[in-house]
Amino acid sequence: MKLLATTARFVTTVGMTVALVSSAACGSDSDAVTDPVVDLTKLDLGAYQGKPADLGLPKNMYVARFMEANRLGDVLPLPHEVDPNLTVGEASETHAFLDVGKEFHLGPIFRWLHEENFNSSVRNYVGGFATSASSNEAYTLSYELVSSALLFSDPESARVAAGELSKADFYGDVPVEPTALEKYPDSVARWQPAKQLLTTWTANDKYVIITNVINHENAELGVSDPKFLTDLAAKSIAATTDSLRNFKPTPVDQLMKTPVDPDNVRSLALRRPTGDSFINIPGTFDLHGAMQFAPNPKILEKAYRDNGVDRVAFDAGELVRAKDSAAAQKIFEERSAANRLMRKVESPKGLPNAVCLNYKGPDTKIRYYCHVRYGRYAAVVFSQQLLDAQQRISAQYSILANSK
Structure with a gap:
């Protein structure tokens, strides 16, 4: 075999x-x-x-946390529900993720962000789920949205983690500039104009929502359109926060008591x-x-x-x-x-x-x-x-x- x-x-x-x-x-x-x-x-x-x-039942806490992270996928919005042009999905970019370590696959946010300080920034972190889609199968003709929802045990841990995670360094030897989202003034937003990449960190109840928007076509053409990036990020945050209202987190002390296969x-x-x-x-x-x-x-x-x-x-x-x-x-x-x-x-x-x-x-x-x-x-x-x-x-x- x-x-x-x-x-x-x-x-x-x-x-x-x-x-x-x-x-x-x-x-x-x-x-x-x-x-x-x-x-x-x-x-x-x-x-x-x-x-x-x-x-x-789960054999260990990692299995239990992955189960909980997968449950997020049932409620998070599909990318085309945020923007109808985002119809090209990629299974390898969409998945649950836990801590950074050799035994785990990284979340797609780390395509653009350094991961070295992730674990120390996420006290009381349970698990996360990332969704991803682009507007065109041709990379240079597309724009892309990656939305990651990270679940914590309590709102305060999520708030602190959002601030710490927003300090992560970007990959690429190009300038990174601060920016803001008009509709979400408490979110941290940073972008790389040369790459037409915007990343935002938003604390919402027990969650941190990390949003990556990148316009590959504009970067290829040398066109800068920060409003497009911030508008799409804001739409994604709005849809994600609405969907998370329908999610009922399992109490952390009950994760190991939750059957692996309830269905x-x-x-x-x-x-x-x-x-x-x-x-x-x-x-x-x-x-x-x-x-x-x-x-x-x-x-x-x-x-x-x-x-x-x-x-x-x-x-x-x-x-x-x-x-x-x-x-x-x-x-x-x-x-x-x-x-x-x-x-x-x-x-x-x-x-x-x-x-x-x-x-x-x-x-x-x-x-x-x-x-x-x-x-x-x-x-x-x-x-x-x-x-x-x-x-x-x-x-x-x-x-x-x-x-x-």
Whole structure:
């Protein structure tokens, strides 16, 4: 078994959204779909487990904090809800993050800010979640918004942290100037005119909201438009503060007592093996939260909503729970359809109802994707090796079948 060592970008980034465009307007038949008869003993699972996991309670406080940070993703606004032009998502930039350390992936704010003093600046920090999107797939024609919400145990800790975090040095040997947001006079705002980059720090109740706005196109053209940056930052802060009113933080002393899988969905998802990327932390999201990771959430959200998707688990792959088997079958059929970039290849031995595709596009990080449906669940896994992808989807099917 060869483990996936490259960045695990979820399958939504390689054409699933396009495939689902047609289904978005079709809805789902109410008739049940019969599951085929599969002899589980004949499936090749490799070294993967084929039974549901008992995730129980968090094993340590880091796991508990990551769970809480992931929950923020369910309430934070999607970038296109802040600015309708921000439709190009990037899964690797959207994720939960904790402290700075070799065991954790950095939040996307550290693309522009030094991280050396982060840990000493965030007393009573629980966890954060970052969202990200740009206005164009072409970097030099785009502007970008990265919004990060950091949760603290109490408002005073958040207030102090906002001030300390705002002292971070910027990367790049270009001047950094102070500025201000008219609508948020208490926010700290600094920008780099040469890069057309604005960063703001805003304390709000138990949260620190860090907003990065960068206009790559203007920087490329040598155009300076600070008002554009401050207006977009203000809109993002407003949308984020409104959404956080709907979030109920778990008391810190209850984090270790909160079940890892309260929805009994992630226990049905194939576990991510050591060697795969953990930039996107495993977790379960509602429909809104799952759209944080989609490259075109407007299209995908409608397709999922039409098919009654209420939970999506991300672990070794993506497991979608639809309203019924017919809805899950529609999602499976649409996103496993072959096209110019996704060529159909051999299905796993003993699992002819699975579909495997070979990606032939320019992004070669992941080559093989395998899909299957069982009951009201539609699943996809991915790997650089076909046999590994086949073993993963066989294991995923076995987990679902053994959950009965």
